[in-house]
Amino acid sequence: MCLAIERGAYHVILILNYDYLNDEVINKVNEVMIHNNVRKLVLHVISSEGRPTYLEKLRTVLSSTFPYSLVVRYWGSTVDDLVKIIKLYRNESMIALVSGDAQEFKGVLEGFSINYELLGVRAYA
């Protein structure tokens, strides 16, 4: 189901809440891209805001001058939606960024051994 522009991309799952920090997302994404020497990025978003309202929280991120191709996909707000993403993209290079207190999502990420970082606090699966 992915577009050609998504092939070979690095995948970042963004689990968003109200209190996430734009700069951390930007810095983390840049770090990951440079470390992995990739030029394409797919953001998979889990958010309770709904489509396309969730993009308001991503404006600053999307306005940053990443020298990459960027694709943004919205998946929904539930744990099941997160599981869908992981199952579809588990063979791709992936990291998750989790904002706020999202225990149920962290549990899923750990269950699938997906590396994740808490925005504001470092933790690894």
Added chain:
Amino acid sequence: MPDYEVVITTDRTMMSNHHGKEFLGFLTTGPAVGLPEKVYMWLAAPKVKVDYEGKPIEAPYGLRKVEAKLIDEGFKAAIIDPDYLSRYVSSVKVLMIGHHDFFAYGPPSNEWWLITGREPINRLSFMKFMRSDAVVEAKRRGAKIIVGGPAAWQWLWELKFWKECGVDMVVEGEVERVIADIVRKALDGEELPDYVLVGPNDTPSLSEIPVIKGASINGLIEVMRGCPRGCKFCSVTLRPLRFIPLDTVKEEIEVNLRSGNSNVILHGEDVLLYGGYGVKPKPDPVIKLHELARKMVKGSIAWSHTSLASVKYSEDNFKLISKLMSEYVLSDYQEFIGVEVGIETGSPRLARTIMPAKAAPYPPDMWPEVVEDAFSIMHENNVIPAATLIVGLPGERGDDVVKTAELIDRLKPYRSVIVPMFFVPMGALRNRDWFDKNYVTSEHVDLMLKVLNHTLYWAEDILERYYMKEQHLKPARLLLKLFMSYIKWRIGKVVPTIATMIAR
């Protein structure tokens, strides 16, 4: 009537040839002041001719590129005039809509909006188009709506409207390499992402950029993409620099000539850099380009943009401006050439910070001198610049604005139009704050008044001597004169109040 599964379109402010006067299109960036909206729209964006299918004889160049790519890839795709969209609501599966300035957040639209408090007509026209019966019905019947163009980022600030219209995807950047795949997935009913930004690694190579299949508005064709100067406020400079081969330029002029367009606008960020070495113009490729254009085109040759540094360098070193004008441009049909240029600031300090290579190959400290010399060269050679200034650049100080005002004073003797723009976060500065009216200082007001006086003086001169003198343009010319008189009258009413504010 053929069935088009992919329809490409836009609203009237874009789907117009502006009476054959490209620069007149800038009226669409303002609100309808001084004239009833319908009359203003007729002046700024009259309808284009269409064929029996509702396909416009001339269409925006960007849409033509998308159309050409999709046709080359085997899709049943066509650009359709917005007034004829209703004919295709039952066949269209993918509705693609492009625009230069969807919501008037780009310069200079946002500035006119701020100053007048009224929404510019490009915004009003576009939103009305999206709410039209044809678009709503196409969506109701299941068409996917994909929007794109250089202003795609503006949808991030109109999320409610995005939801209302049921837009399926927003795509930003040069799309030739990716658009066929996107349309294929849309037609196959696959889930599309919400937002796609095409980065430098996915921009098309020259061989991936198709030749247009229909005429472009006023014969505009691109001769290059990208710019090497790296100014921080600019989004175009983030794209790789490519020069369109002369064979392709020739083909696209032929497409336009076949449709009855007898003029050509050579489009590039700095036309004088065509085939050049970095920031130094090279005369031979530029001359060959103009030789080709003049051999093929009996009407007018225009440039979209050039840089003041290129003007100065090419004339000082090669007498290139005077050669081009005397041997290729000026003719029985053409008395001048218009071109957009960037002054941006008259402050060497700000030039060093924000646009260190704008003056190159001259050093940034020479920037005001480069501007003045280039204006002098252009005036002597019947090149009429429409020059931009950017007000409210990040890091701007009061004395930067004063230096800019001083430069404007020195430009008085040179025929030109100067337009100040409020800073809009774009390019490398796209995560900075917008400039809004709360930041306006007395220095800004002083500068804006100087610019206005300069522009009104020379605009009247240009209109009298050169512009819209064709018989069939008499009504539009008269309206334009009325509009300018109205602006002068309004400013005259407001100036005493502003003068008091400055004195305080």
